[in-house]
Amino acid sequence: MDGPSRTPTLADVASAAGVSLSTASLAFSGNKPVSGATRQRVLDAATALGYPGPNPIARHLRQGRSGVVGIALGQLSTAFRDPAALPMLDAVSEVLGAAGLGLLLMGDSDVHEQPLLPLDGIVYNICGRESWPAYDDYAARGVPIVVVEGPDWPGTTSVDVQSRTGTAVLARHLADLGHERVATVTLEPSHPQRERLAGLREVFPEAEVIGACPSDTAAAQRLAADYLAGGPDVTAVVCQSDVQAAAVVAEARRLGLDVPGDLSVAGFDGVPTPWLDLDLTTVVQSLRDKGLATATALLALVAGEPAPDVVLPVELRVGASTGPARSA
């Protein structure tokens, strides 16, 4: 009775409204003036037909842009277990959203044998992995890429954090407190992980690596438990994230160690750790600034403008988790 239930197209609307296809298009986009009456006729016809508005795929084919940018995150479960990921993502999403761009979060599954997605740009923000199989494909298609604390790929804009310097400053703080033997919990191999470790070793070349794990409470707690149970030989533990540091503090206390009396513990990031009744000594980075800088750079690239590399500052925040080294 009412034909095939195929969703109506702009052409259907146009003929129903008795106008040409292009007029109908203009009525929706407003890119050129259309008389109020005609416009209304088109809109009425559209609602009458249940026309859902211009098909985004077709529009994007025509315009060469999809209105979506991807953010490569590695494994979603570990990416989001880290409280430092969220404020940055919020900021990215805020800026891109305001610019009318959708944000496609790409987890590990997307990396496998996924079809290439129609993306206008990519934020490469993978922690804990070094390479990304799909990189070449997108790069070849000319998709602009912003790399956040990652490898230095040609043709991409990088957003970096003073991880090395910051950790070195933190290490000096510990040295000033008389610490000589320190251990460290690192992230999984990655650009920031190496930077932070290098910063630590500027001051403590012999710093012992307890182990590597994601910025995840449970994982860090396991590492710490094994290490501290033996009665630690060190007077301080430097972690590469606050989540790790909080876990180490909790584990140390469980074993009867006083923090910072028996053991100083430091973190990285400067995120809230409300379940800890103690302010961590940490290297504070502005996750929001990182997100803003990333999104801004990507926006410029998408618009065809150049985007310079960015290096964001960090700041040592001395809390109550570090103190003078205990005497041997």
Add this chain to the structure above:
Amino acid sequence: MDGPSRTPTLADVASAAGVSLSTASLAFSGNKPVSGATRQRVLDAATALGYPGPNPIARHLRQGRSGVVGIALGQLSTAFRDPAALPMLDAVSEVLGAAGLGLLLMGDSDVHEQPLLPLDGIVYNICGRESWPAYDDYAARGVPIVVVEGPDWPGTTSVDVQSRTGTAVLARHLADLGHERVATVTLEPSHPQRERLAGLREVFPEAEVIGACPSDTAAAQRLAADYLAGGPDVTAVVCQSDVQAAAVVAEARRLGLDVPGDLSVAGFDGVPTPWLDLDLTTVVQSLRDKGLATATALLALVAGEPAPDVVLPVELRVGASTGPARSA
């Protein structure tokens, strides 16, 4: 010297290889047999030209599908602060990824004045918000939608959890332990929030609502601090998530209350709370099953097949955070 640096198209490749456009297409898609030699010529020409493979936008326009499904998550920052969100998301991502579909995580910014995205399907998994402005637009376009623990929209498939029954069973457990006066921390207004509260009130019609907050440690801790500081009149606090429950336990202890001696505390979800040295009494749901069911349903809908509604079971897990009610 080498013309406009526009990215080459399949037509460029075809003419460079001396074959027709359709043959070139076939060489890539493999949808019909192509002689090995021709195929090789096409592929060689492609690499010579730097052709990045078929443009996904164009392909999708032609095929009417985009290969991307969206998952509406409300505010990303609260969505991911909840450890219960991740296992479910992992499962969804796993199933969809295996089916060759990309997963577009849509946060709150996407909801504003975002252009409609080219989606083959949508998972509506918003916690803490009741409506979604873009819903009508996608529904009008015929995009299949799976609603997870959400409103009962016509034309959608729903995946639900026995929240009400589960909470009622938990409440009965407390009643059996002699509890008569209980308070509760709820989630923000939402479908599961109402279900769980209703379940609780089946047994404790007078249960006092301490307050509502997301499944977030810091927020729950603030609520608990204010409430418990007054010296609680109740003998048990039922929370709508384990994260909340863990925060309440921590806060109670800080105030010198013994759990469960002075106060029983229960949660919901059954997620690990490693920073707590005590097993929570909680209502366990299989987050993975929820994700699998959701993705499976969506896959069916995308394929044009019907997908029945799903209700997932839960199970009471009695831990060490609940005990006999303290005598008045």
Add this chain to the structure above:
DNA sequence: TTGTACGCGTTATCAA
């Protein structure tokens, strides 16, 4: 202000 005609890059149909 409105209509005509073409192209975006691909896949599918049909003949050859």
Add this chain to the structure above:
DNA sequence: TTGATAACGCGTACAA
């Protein structure tokens, strides 16, 4: 096995 041609749904010069 290959080639010509018509869509897919829309935006936009250009002409009227």
